Amino acid sequence: MQHLLALALLLAPVPAAATVSVETAYGDWSQLPALHHRGYDHLSSKMMQKLFEISSEGKCVLPGRSGRLKKELNLSLSFAAHFEPDGTLTRVILPKLNCPEGEGVIGGAVLEMMRGGDYRPTGKNLDGWYRGQFSFSYID
Numbered sequence: 001m002q003h004l005l006a007l008a009l010l011l012a013p014v015p016a017a018a019t020v021s022v023e024t025a026y027g028d029w030s031q032l033p034a035l036h037h038r039g040y041d042h043l044s045s046k047m048m049q050k051l052f053e054i055s056s057e058g059k060c061v062l063p064g065r066s067g068r069l070k071k072e073l074n075l076s077l078s079f080a081a082h083f084e085p086d087g088t089l090t091r092v093i094l095p096k097l098n099c100p101e102g103e104g105v106i107g108g109a110v111l112e113m114m115r116g117g118d119y120r121p122t123g124k125n126l127d128g129w130y131r132g133q134f135s136f137s138y139i140d
Contacts, residue, residue, distance in 0.1 A: 020089050022107040024096040029080040032131035035119040040136070042116030047109040048138040051075065051102060056140070060099030076135040079110060083121045083128045089114055090128075110134055 052073045055065045064074040082091040092110055097103050110132070113119060119132050 020111060021091045022111055023091065024094050024103050026096050027093065029078050029131040032080060032129050033122060033124045035081060035130045035132040036122050037132065038118055038120065040118060042113045042118050043136060044109060044112065047105055048136055050105050052138045052140055054102050060097065060102050062097065062099065062102055071140045073138045079132050079134060081114065081130050081132055087121060
């Protein structure tokens, strides 16, 4: 009987995770209220290293890096995020960097940090749009 219960639990429908759209666009989010930023607990060192590699290999020009011999990346960019009234994250908009690989890595990192609670809405904007600041330094 326990085996049948375990099988039923395994086959039970699992609620789908909320889908969050991560996009890039040109824009100015400076007038949006700021997200509450609690820290960098969910910022992956592998992500930082991957962005450094993308930049070092000359695949893209990322903000905060100049010259090929530089052993450092100081990335800082703002982004916009939209939340439903219940606090559910629905959209993240990053600045367009003309670097699909870098944009993908940054988008994944910001999304992971937001899902982990590193950024939270304050409830000050009824439209649900907020501005976040994503920054880090990586030295090879």
